[in-house]
Amino acid sequence: MTNYVVRRLLIAIPSLLGISLILFTVLALAPGDPFEELATNPAIPPDVRAALRASLGLDDPVWTRYFSWLTAMLRGDWGYSFVSRVNVDQLILARLPTTLAIIGASQILALAIALPVGVMAATRPYSIFDQVANTLAFIGFSLPTFFTGLLLILLFSITLDWLPFVYRADLSSTGWTWLWEQVRQSIMPVAVLGLFQGAAWTRFVRSAVLDVIRLDHVTTARAKGLPEGSVTLRHIVRNALIPVVTLVALQMPTVFGGAIVTEQIFRIPGIGSLLISAILANDTPVIMAVTFVFAILVVFFNLLADVIYGWLDPRISYS
Amino acid sequence: MNDAPLLALHGLKVHFKTDDGMVRAVDGVDLTVNRAETVCVVGESGCGKTVTAMTILKLIAMPPGRIVAGEIRFEGRDLVPLPPAEMQKIRSKEIGFVFQEPMTSLNPVYTVGQQIAETVRQHEGLSRRAAMDRAAEMLRLVNIPNPQRRVNDYPHQFSGGMRQRVMIAMALSCNPKLLIADEPTTALDVTIQAQILELLNEMKQRLGMAVLLITHAMGVVAETAQRVVVMYAGKVVEEATVEALFADPRHPYTQGLIRSIPRIDLAATTHTRLEAIPGTVPSLLNPPIGCRFAARCRHAMPDCVAAEPPLREVTPGHKVACILYPEVHA
Numbered sequence: 001m002t003n004y005v006v007r008r009l010l011i012a013i014p015s016l017l018g019i020s021l022i023l024f025t026v027l028a029l030a031p032g033d034p035f036e037e038l039a040t041n042p043a044i045p046p047d048v049r050a051a052l053r054a055s056l057g058l059d060d061p062v063w064t065r066y067f068s069w070l071t072a073m074l075r076g077d078w079g080y081s082f083v084s085r086v087n088v089d090q091l092i093l094a095r096l097p098t099t100l101a102i103i104g105a106s107q108i109l110a111l112a113i114a115l116p117v118g119v120m121a122a123t124r125p126y127s128i129f130d131q132v133a134n135t136l137a138f139i140g141f142s143l144p145t146f147f148t149g150l151l152l153i154l155l156f157s158i159t160l161d162w163l164p165f166v167y168r169a170d171l172s173s174t175g176w177t178w179l180w181e182q183v184r185q186s187i188m189p190v191a192v193l194g195l196f197q198g199a200a201w202t203r204f205v206r207s208a209v210l211d212v213i214r215l216d217h218v219t220t221a222r223a224k225g226l227p228e229g230s231v232t233l234r235h236i237v238r239n240a241l242i243p244v245v246t247l248v249a250l251q252m253p254t255v256f257g258g259a260i261v262t263e264q265i266f267r268i269p270g271i272g273s274l275l276i277s278a279i280l281a282n283d284t285p286v287i288m289a290v291t292f293v294f295a296i297l298v299v300f301f302n303l304l305a306d307v308i309y310g311w312l313d314p315r316i317s318y319s
Numbered sequence: 320m321n322d323a324p325l326l327a328l329h330g331l332k333v334h335f336k337t338d339d340g341m342v343r344a345v346d347g348v349d350l351t352v353n354r355a356e357t358v359c360v361v362g363e364s365g366c367g368k369t370v371t372a373m374t375i376l377k378l379i380a381m382p383p384g385r386i387v388a389g390e391i392r393f394e395g396r397d398l399v400p401l402p403p404a405e406m407q408k409i410r411s412k413e414i415g416f417v418f419q420e421p422m423t424s425l426n427p428v429y430t431v432g433q434q435i436a437e438t439v440r441q442h443e444g445l446s447r448r449a450a451m452d453r454a455a456e457m458l459r460l461v462n463i464p465n466p467q468r469r470v471n472d473y474p475h476q477f478s479g480g481m482r483q484r485v486m487i488a489m490a491l492s493c494n495p496k497l498l499i500a501d502e503p504t505t506a507l508d509v510t511i512q513a514q515i516l517e518l519l520n521e522m523k524q525r526l527g528m529a530v531l532l533i534t535h536a537m538g539v540v541a542e543t544a545q546r547v548v549v550m551y552a553g554k555v556v557e558e559a560t561v562e563a564l565f566a567d568p569r570h571p572y573t574q575g576l577i578r579s580i581p582r583i584d585l586a587a588t589t590h591t592r593l594e595a596i597p598g599t600v601p602s603l604l605n606p607p608i609g610c611r612f613a614a615r616c617r618h619a620m621p622d623c624v625a626a627e628p629p630l631r632e633v634t635p636g637h638k639v640a641c642i643l644y645p646e647v648h649a
Contacts, residue, residue, distance in 0.1 A: 216423040219378055223418075224438040224489070225410035228403065234437075235426055242428075314473045315427055 004318035005307065012299045017070075019295040023288060024069060028062045032282040056082075069288065079285030083278070088289040091274065098169050099270030102189050103259050109194030110201055111248070118205025119237055122213060133202065140199025145258065149192045149265040156188065163188055167268040189266045193259060197251075204247055208240040215239075242312045249305035253298040323395055324351040325497055325529050326375065326414075331389035333367075333374050336382060342603050344370045346553035347389070349630065352497060357523065357530040359540045359561075361576070362550035365600055368533045369419075371550070372501045375531075376410050377401075393497075412442040415490030415528075419502040421482035425474040431458070431485045432470030435492050442493045457488035460525075461518060480511035484518065491522060498522075501533045516542055537580045541565060549573050552601055552611040555630055559637040569639040571616045572596070610641070618643060 053059055057068060072079065078088040117137075121130040157165035164185050171181050212218065213236055221235040222228075260272030267273070271290060278286035310316040333345040345367040352358045360368045373379045375391055377398065391398040398409065410416070418424040425434060435457055436450035445453065451470060458466035461484040474482055483503060490498055500519065504512035520543060523530055532543055540547055540561065547564045549557040549572065557570040568574045575596040585591050598615035601607055607614065609624035616623065622642055633644040 216418060216420055217426040220416075220418060220424045220486075220489075221426070223376060223378055223410055223416040224441065225407045225412055226437070226441055227407055230441075239426065239428055313428060315475045 001307075001310075001318055005303070008303050008306070012303070016292075016295060016299060020070065020073075020288075020292055021066065023291050023295070024066045025062060027284055027287060028065070078289050081278075081283055081286050083281045083283045083286075088285050091286065092271065092289060092293065095269060095271045095274045098167075098268060099256070099259060099263070099272065102186060102263075102268060102270065103193070103255060105186065106190045106193035106197065106259075107248075107252075107255065109190060110196075110198035113194070113198035114201035114205050115244075118202045119209050119232070119240075121202070122206045122209035123232055123236070125210065130206075134206075137199040137202040140195055141203070143196070145192050145196050145262050146265055148196070149188070149262060152188045152192060153265070165266065167266050169269045189262050189268060192265075193255075193262050196258075197255060201244070201248070205240070205244055208243050209236060212236050212240045242309065245312060246305045246309050249301050249308060252301045253294060256294060256297060324392075325354045325356075325394060326350075326352040326531070327390075327392040328371070328375070329390040329392070331371065331374065331391065332387040333370050333379065333384055334387045335384050337604075340604050343553055343606060344384075344603055345374065346603075346606065348550070348553075348555055350548055350555065350558075352529050352531050354496070355523075355527050355529055356546065357532060357544050358546045358548060359532045359534060359544035360548045360550055361534055361537065361540055363535055363576075363600065365603070366550045367553040367603075368535075368550050369501050372416075372499050372531065372533045375499060376414055376416055377406055378416070408442075411438050411490065411495065412493045413495055413497065415493070415495040415498045417483070417486050417490045417498065417500040417503045420506050421479050421486055422506065424486055425482060427474055430471050430473055431477070435470075435485070435489045438489055438492050453492060454488075457492050458485070460491075461485070461488045461522070463488075479507055480514060483507060483511075483515050487515075487518060487522065491526060491528070494526060495528055497529045497531060499531045499533070502535065503532075504539065505535070512539075519543065537576060549576070552606060553603055554611060554640065555638075556612065556640045557638065558630070563634075563637050567637075569633060569637065569644055570612075570641050571618050571643075572612045575615075 057065055060068075069079070076089075078092070080086075081088055081091055084091065117133050121133040124130055153165045156163045165188070167185050167189065171178055173181055218231065218235050221231045226234070256271070259270065260275060262268070263270045263272035264276055271293070275287065275290045277283075278290065306318075310318050328348055328350040331345055331348045331350075332343070335342040335344055348367070348371055350358070350360070350371070360371065362368050370379060370384075374384075374386060375393075375398070377386075386399055389399070393409065393413065398406065401409070425431065429437075432451055432454040435454035436445075436447070439445050439450040439453050440447070443450075455466045455470045458469055463469055463481060463484055469477075474485070477485060487500075487503075490500075498519075503519070504515050507515060516539060519530065519532070522528075530543070532539070534540060544561045547557075547559060547561050548555055549564075549570065551572050557564070557568070557573045559569075564573065565577065568577050575594075578594045579596060581593055586593070596615055601611055601614065607624065609626055610616070610619075610628050613619045613623040620642075628640045628642045630638050630640040631644070632638050
């Protein structure tokens, strides 16, 4: 097992290198110039601008720039934001807790909905409960988060004025008031992300459970005289969890991506909004760093999915 | 000991609702199993024998299945109206069940020991450790080598024949009074089949339970049964002791079944062609009026399709549903 993980981590190195190369090339080919603003500023003469570009190495060929980025990266230097003039790693570390809190809470909400509802729907196929759950799930994942987000803001912030619609990372209050404010401002983004993800997973859990429910070993479990609850939990849900856990782990990076939109709508100062503002400002080092973090997450969660899969299913062995 | 049969089915009818209509899979079956007796139910695929077996423990999916009529008396008590909680106390504790497919009948994510122990814990409230010991003991009983080590193995680490042994160990772990085995050897190759049948016979000798064996192989019947029930299209057509059935088969369908057993000696020496029963099983969606075998029967006469022949005793202990034979005591 340890061998397998080490081997997978070693394989991850060339793929991350490849990803970084592609990202860098695409960014270099993209139009735009981080010093566009300076061009319109009469106080800065063109030759100063050119000198600035040269000092940052922006005029070097793509290859040279990629290798200097790579060597700096390997030394732990993530670069320096052109726009905010802060080290990129500090920028990311400052934004990460907010994103993790919102995404973590929404994923827990999504699983808390998807698991019980999916299992209940599958164990009572075509019942009223199943049909209602299916319809809601369909609506849930058909509505994009930017739409439901705006809808919630319109309803709860503007019409009813119950909840704030701008997320603030720098709440001034402390103690219980801080917690209360934090909860109030998190409800809508967490609900939007969690319900969307929960709807998709509900359908997946339902179909995974339906796949297991008709297997022979379930009839065996009933023939053993186990109560229906044990049959469902121990012999249906336990087996159905294998594909579900794998899917959840594999989808985690996608969820980070999906959060970009939600963060933008609720003005959450997380990684997603950092990426968007960096793209708009042509802040290459930040874009590069954030997308590279996403790439690492994809590789990591893929590995995690495989490890969990082997742990849940004794038929898989990694020796 | 009372003389009442251990298990008695009276006029059992199990119908399945499908998009095409009502399938009458089991249409009025009478069957008894006495204590410590082995009864075989034979018939070709789709004759309702598996549904009959599954219905005894109410393991068929309901819906779409439904017990339309009849009684399932086990030790005198009718199981049909029993609530699920009472039914759970019967399953495995009183009646063990061995399925046809050993490859898929065990849960792949638990060790075989856990799966046997689960049954014991459910019915006898043993501790985890005691239940595991019982599991190992059961594995030894069904002749699995190294039982202490094998309890911790997963089903995929066993061969088909070994898995069927595990299934038998599981079904017998609570010492049931009746073991229902639904084609326990069909999915296995011939040498393993013989071993499993031998194991079933051995278990019966040792533990003294009654066995209801569902099969389509006449060879299995001859090897194991004391009494045989022949089913055709959801009905019992003949019932007799195994000796009487092979010596003097009465129903034309039973005669056809026995004639269609391949005989290796004849096939090799005289090149006689194997005899088959012409035609196909009637649809159970809309079964024909009268005898269901009439369309394939070489003795068919106009009266056969007029009314359904009842199952009647033609010689003591030998019942046939065919108008060719007069009843002994009218």
